[in-house]
Amino acid sequence: MRRALRSFSSWVLALTASAVIVAGLAVVHGQREYTQSLQERDRLVRVRSLATDITHLTLAARLGIEPSYDRLTHATLELGDLLGESDAGWLGAMPSPRRSALMELAKSRIEVVERFKRELAVVRNSQRYLTEALAGARLEARGGAGSAELASVHADVLENLVNFDVRRRDLILDRVRELRAHFDPSGRPLSASYLTHVAFVLEHGALVGELVDEICDPALALAIDSLRTAHEQRREAIVATLGRWQIGLVLVSTLLIATLVHASLALRRSAVEMTRINHGLEETVRRRSAELAQAQKLKSIGVLASGIAHEINTPSQYVGDNLAFLRSAVDDLGRILKSYDALRLAAEKGPIPSELLSEIRATEKELDLEYLVDGMPHACASAIEGMARISKIVRAMKEFSHPGSEDKKPTDIHRAIESTITVAQNEWKYVADLVTEFDEDLGMVPCLAAELNQVVLNIIVNAAQALAEMKAGQDENPKGRIVVRTVAEEGWALISISDDGPGIPAEVQSRVFDPFFTTKAVGAGTGQGLAIAHAVVVDKHGGTLEMESEAGHGTTFRIRLPNPGTRAAGPVPAVAGVSDGANAGHDR
Template sequence: MSVEQWTNPSSSGRDRDYQILLDAIPDLILRIDRNGVCLDYHLPKNFKAYGREFDWHGRRLDEIIPAEVAQQQMEYVASAIATNEMQVYEQQIEWNDEIRYEEVRVRRYSETEALVLVRDISAQKNVEKALTQSEARFQRLATNIPSMIYQFRLEPDGTVSFPFVSRVSERIYEVEPELIQEDPGLLIGQIHPDDRASFEESIRHSAETLEPWKWSGRNVLSSGKIKWIEGHSQPELQIDGAIVWDGIVTDVSDRKQLEAQRQQAECAIAESEARFRSFVENANDLICAFSPTGLFTYISPKVFEISGFLAKELLGKPLSDFIHPEDLHIVQASIEELLKTGERQSAIEFRARRKDGDWYWALCNTSSIRGSNGGVVSILSIVRDISDRKANEEKLRQQAIDLENALQELQKTQAQLIHSEKMSSLGQLVAGIAHEINNPIGFIHGNIIHAMNYFQDLVALIKLYQTHECHSIPDIEAFIEEINLDFIYKDLQSIFDSMQTGTERIREIVLSLRNFSRLDEAQLKPVNIHDGIESTLTILQSRLHQAESKITVSKFYNQLPKVECFASSLNQVFLQILTNAIDAVSEVCAPVIEIHTEFISANWVRIRILDSGVGIPESVQARMFDPFFTTKPVGKGTGMGLAISYQIVTDQHHGRLKCQSKPGQGTEFTIELPIRQSQ
């Protein structure tokens, strides 16, 4: 039945019953379609709502209540219709300059509609706020309360004890709390004989019913003084069958006449104290208080579980004694800020000392407790052990670093493998070409000498014929003159000399190609560094001569011993650096490349390659040995040449590769290698 039917005066008697039931519901009820249009509603008389003065039927929700509240409500309406699940949330609405709190329940009514029930929970929220304020007031009272706070325990066998007694016992009972804890009879024995029966009856009644214990009576002190004592406590049945009373005892001798008024206040204090102590002692976090000077004044029992210290071992001691020296300034700064502004300090992280000397990570929130004069009299802290969280964070951070390093290493290895495969293929190609050229050139070079000898013999034979033949033949004389035989003698000799020089040059180039590829020297072996440099220069001869201005290569070689190295890999380094030098000087006038070799110590040699190019900016120098970093246009370089060269020198040969450059002043690459890798 719809809300409209319930409110229709012509409805049946059963409908009127529904109307009575509906009027008894204090909640606002709305039936809304998925577009936010109110189809039906029930608005209680005492419900504070917008739009009471007009009819809601057919109106959109944002025409009835504030738009932002309507938008939020429609989100839950859509969710309820879509999921067929009850949606419950709280909202705030400003009503006549005050904030009103509402609980909203949304349930699907049909595939396109939902029922919305709105309940005013402002009173409940105000009670919760008042309770919070009451707890804060109690905490301030607890620091200066004149009553004795105690805990009294009754075992199933009838034995009694005082697990806790505050220092006020010295003033009220003239007995130290330690003595009361050792001998509970000292306290019970002071009860006036005429009041002992009511005391025992009150204990028995409280134990049997677990009702709060309230008693007042006279005590006869050891000095002979008689005091009126008023006690309040809350019993709690323990798992082991014992009953524990947490409560206070107050000296009411001078204000007995105000007993009626005081009883209510003391009960409230006792109940609040019991809740506070139960909260503190059973909290998962450590709760402590210390003075503005940093001395512990209270520590909850949780301290033993977290740090291994007993609370009594820390009371009265400086907080700074238990903070890690590197974190002490953080804690001191937060305390100074709290004392200065009075504002709560949150999420303070620091390391604190355990009893065994280890350190644990703590997360601390602090707030101030102010005295009647407005000054801070105590600082309350809630401390949580976050060591496991920190350990997990560090573990995750290290894993991230390891993964990043592994990724970089994988990228380097992949690039190096690709480059090595390319260089290996190039070396095989160069060696193959050199081998194929070497065979025919060797054949030509070896037969030129024989051809020259045969030519000389033929020339000698012709001249011998000319000497001994007296009768010249006209045709022969004409042909000799036509071919210019004397010129042929001279020119053919020059041709043989040029062929000899050419074949020798080709043999030198083939030898340089074979030296550069070093396919027969893939293993570590002593090598003449100068041979590797020379073979690399031979490979680059075409580039050296193709520049707009011929590049001058100046070599300053010193006497060097053979160096243990991987010759083919080292030649790659020379090729990369010299290629970069050629690129650098190609844009300058009078380009110069210098190569210096020197013996720098008993086991080290140095190769320096300098160019007169434009230089390298510092920003580029910082990354020039990084994999895949290049300043060349796309397609002109992979960014792996210098990175792999650096790995060849530093990782493979345990040497050093450095670069020094200033824009406009050229660049110098320095390669330092150990002579013997075994050392």
């Protein structure tokens, strides 16, 4: 269930992250579109203002307010740049028919402007010519030469041509026809160039008017405005979409952050949970270890019990035998003493009857008095010695199994070791000779006696078992040898226990102190002995426990306990100093 939940939440995380990326990309795209759209708007605004400028400048040119075409030309060039000849790629986002319609309009508008420029120029020139003729005609009309009426018609025609209005074209044509029917006021025929310019203005003046009308046609402006409206709508759509994506981005980002926060909280929660479980496990391990230590102790006592029973049984048998002897001897002595009592009574009465004496002799002979007198002290001594042996074992047991205390107390290490050796006697005495080499300088050492005893016992029993195993494999073998040695070192008390057994294979040496590690058959060993030894020496006493072993050459365990009572606790002396005399020189 929890795993399912976890995979679900990682899916949520992945989905949210993807959503954030998608929304982010969409926002980037939208913003880019928006920026582009703003540029397009600016261009459309420019195009619109150019269209207006062109109209205004055309009218200004037509009215003669702005005689130079430069500004008009630049406006058409810019419009051409933006719309006319370029592919107007910047309008790419707009619907194609509308775009091409606008481009078509702009292009034709530019052509019309060019046409207007050139037609206006020549019409204006003809008007200039006619203006001069008008001035002459007015002069002649005022001078009264020829028909004044005709002169005024003439002036009227010219005036209308100079200020040409296409709506009065027919009127002007009638007047011109009227003029042509006559001679000119001064009597000269109308000159060919005069008529040419009149005809030119009539024709091209009308054209200029049409071109101006075309340029002022609002179609281009309307097309631009309609495109602008469409563009505005599109930008609004872009903004709306962008807004939606932005909200989406904020939402999915929030969701992502929430998911991350949730995941981090879950992580923290599970870390707390793990710590709690870990504490529980540690507690369990501690309790189990204590239980195991107790179990190990009980087991060793159990193992030892039969040996100890045997040890007690032997002396108690001969104590019993001796006591039985003494009891019969005391009975016999009682009989003899009764005889002696009868003899003393007879002697007090008179002479001692000989039959009484012979009877006493017979009794003494029968009871072998001499044997009794000789044997009784011996039996007593023997019984006492047996009792001593029993009491020694009992005392050792008592000492060994003393419940001990929580605090370290100054302990006679030697006596403690002796007791342990005694208790374990039955374990080693058939397989090994046990030698103790105690350093008399070692006084009382502060320690937890009961637990230290357990350590020494475990090591001795291990050594004995190793020797027994070795002995079982061979037919004839002298007993092995176990040496228990103490050395008073500077600030330390060293207890070394060596055997000349088979040693420990190199590959398992590093694991001998591991809990539950055992080379014995399943069920035969708990794998706790040396682990407990290590815990007791190192953890509880602050000492060191070393093991040195070589296959075929025996094993040595060295227990070092801090012994501040004697001298200040110095550094742990080099192992070599003890195990290898050759390196001792380096210690100096």
